[in-house]
Amino acid sequence: MMRTRPLKVALLGCGVVGSEVARIMTTHADDLAARVGAPVELAGVAVRRPDKVREGIDPALITTDATALVKRGDLDIVVEVIGGIEPARTLITTAFEHGASVVSANKALLAQDGAALHAAAEEHGKDLYYEAAVAGAIPLIRPLRESLAGDKVNRVLGIVNGTTNFILDKMDSTGAGYQEALDEATALGYAEADPTADVEGFDAAAKAAILAGIAFHTRVRLDDVHREGMTEVTAADFASAREMGCTIKLLAICERAEDGASVTARVHPAMIPLSHPLASVRGAYNAVFVESDASGQLMFYGPGAGGSPTASAVLGDLVAVGRNRLGSTTGPGESAYAALPVSPMGEVVTRYHISLDVADKPGVLAQVATVFAEHGVSIDTVRQQGKDGEASLVVVTHRASDAALGGTVEALRKLDTVRGVASIMRVEGE
Known part of the structure; x- marks a missing residue:
């Protein structure tokens, strides 16, 4: 049976994405209610410019005091689509402290402080969902x-x-x-x-x-x-x-x-x-x-972007979090049990495409090949074109570490016959 008391949702931000979230919540209200198991009510919208006309949103819901909104204590879900680090971080943690779960699209904040936000959600027994933070509408x-x-x-x-x-x-x-x-x-x-x-x-x-x-x-x-x-x-x-x-x-x-x-x-x-x-x-x-x-x-x-696609991901999270609220449970939180070290770029192994501007004279290719060999980087193919004393040399390597390739390029730049390193490109997906 559907619960009659609505789930109250506050929206932080009403730009391209936020306005679409509000629109879908209104136009698809009956479907959302059926999927969640209770009506979903927009209880407040925090914005920076209150005088801007926002079609389909009751002006009485608009506020510039986002902190007061998330502190209300009667909210079930806070949707954060303002972006940036602050005040988003403080608003999210305040929402947890005052009983609300959070749906966010804030990739920058999650990439910087995701662990702390997950810890705050767990401490207060609330959800933190963020499907919209990566690749828009794509379920990932x-x-x-x-x-x-x-x-x-x-x-x-x-x-x-x-x-x-x-x-x-x-x-x-x-x-x-x-x-x-x-x-x-x-x-x-x-x-x-x-x-x-x-x-x-x-x-x-x-x-x-x-x-x-x-x-x-x-x-x-x-x-x-x-x-x-x-x-x-x-x-x-x-x-x-x-x-x-x-x-x-x-x-x-x-x-x-x-x-x-x-x-x-x-x-x-x-x-x-x-x-x-x-x-x-x-x-x-x-x-x-x-x-x-x-x-x-x-x-x-x-x-992967745009108002409607990103709002689709936000609403999908809202439905999932709403169901959890009705079931007095939470979804999966942070899983960091493996605690693997993150290796530096120098240890990455891949193939490389290097384009060199060189002097068009005998012995250049041998000099270049020697430098690659000295740094343990094996050459797969070489292509050379020359005209009027100038030449381009394109080298494609076998797999090598980024550190080894970096040492190779540094040594190549010191050769008198190498006028410049025009391009370095990694080759992936093979």
């Missing part, structure tokens, strides 16, 4: 921490930022330069006025920290994630990738070491074979490829 957090709880996840490889995927896809498909592709992404609303968080990999790194923590039952913070942006990717890099039968994506990669004794988490541009499922992810879409012992290879694909 719950499958990793529930559906695959009986499996051993070894690798999570994904495109988790739609802005960067749109830019790189445009560069690949049209031959556009980085700035041209970014300008188009901005004009279409895919990129913010300040795209730094996206194009420099900060957004993806926060998501990688969350995914690694859940996948490997280990606390992984944002500071543990190696991060490189994609602003230096050029049309020449795409041309080289095509010659190898590859394309370029900004990837979030979370891996167990082969001996299982440690994990790594990193974000950077990489070449992946056109045969890999992630290579076909176009436009602003996201996709995450999961490799595990029992399940094998799984791929999750869909819209």
Whole structure:
């Protein structure tokens, strides 16, 4: 039987995502009630600009005092979609202290202080759900921490930022330069006025920290994630990738070491074979490829951002948390029992594509090959083109550690015959 007393929900933030959450709660009220087992009532909305017209929301629910709202004591669920570290962190912990469970889309906060937030939720016997923090509408957090709880996840490889995927896809498909592709992404609303968080990999790194923590039952913070942006990717890099039968994506990669004794988490541009499922992810879409012992290879694909997709994930969590409230229980919390160390980037082993500007004269290739050999980096293929005393040398390696590759590149830069290191790109997904 459906309970007649409604579950009271407070909404912190009413921007692109928050307004969609409020709209769906109103337009799908009967369906949500049937799925939860009780009516779901919007009890208050905290905003910074109270005078802004918000269609479909009762003005009486609007407040600028978010602290007073979460302290009411009669709330069942607080939905936090304001983002950032503060005041979100304090508001979430205050909500727990005053009896509410929390649904959040705040990837930056969870990547930085997820352990403390989980501890606060457990202390007060409340839920902390955050499906919307990674990959928008794509169900990913719950499958990793529930559906695959009986499996051993070894690798999570994904495109988790739609802005960067749109830019790189445009560069690949049209031959556009980085700035041209970014300008188009901005004009279409895919990129913010300040795209730094996206194009420099900060957004993806926060998501990688969350995914690694859940996948490997280990606390992984944002500071543990190696991060490189994609602003230096050029049309020449795409041309080289095509010659190898590859394309370029900004990837979030979370891996167990082969001996299982440690994990790594990193974000950077990489070449992946056109045969890999992630290579076909176009436009602003996201996709995450999961490799595990029992399940094998799984791929999750869909819209990774935007008001409606992200609100869909928020509402899915709201239904789950609402059911838990009615059943006087909580869902799964933090699982960090494995406590595996996070290895530095230097220990990561992969293949590399290195493009060098060199003098076009005899003996250069031998000098370059010697440097690679001295640093224990085995060469797979070499391609050389030369004209008028200048030449480009493209070297693709076998698998080697990042530290070994770094030492190799440093030594190459000291050669008189090497005019410059034009590009270094990791090769993944093989």
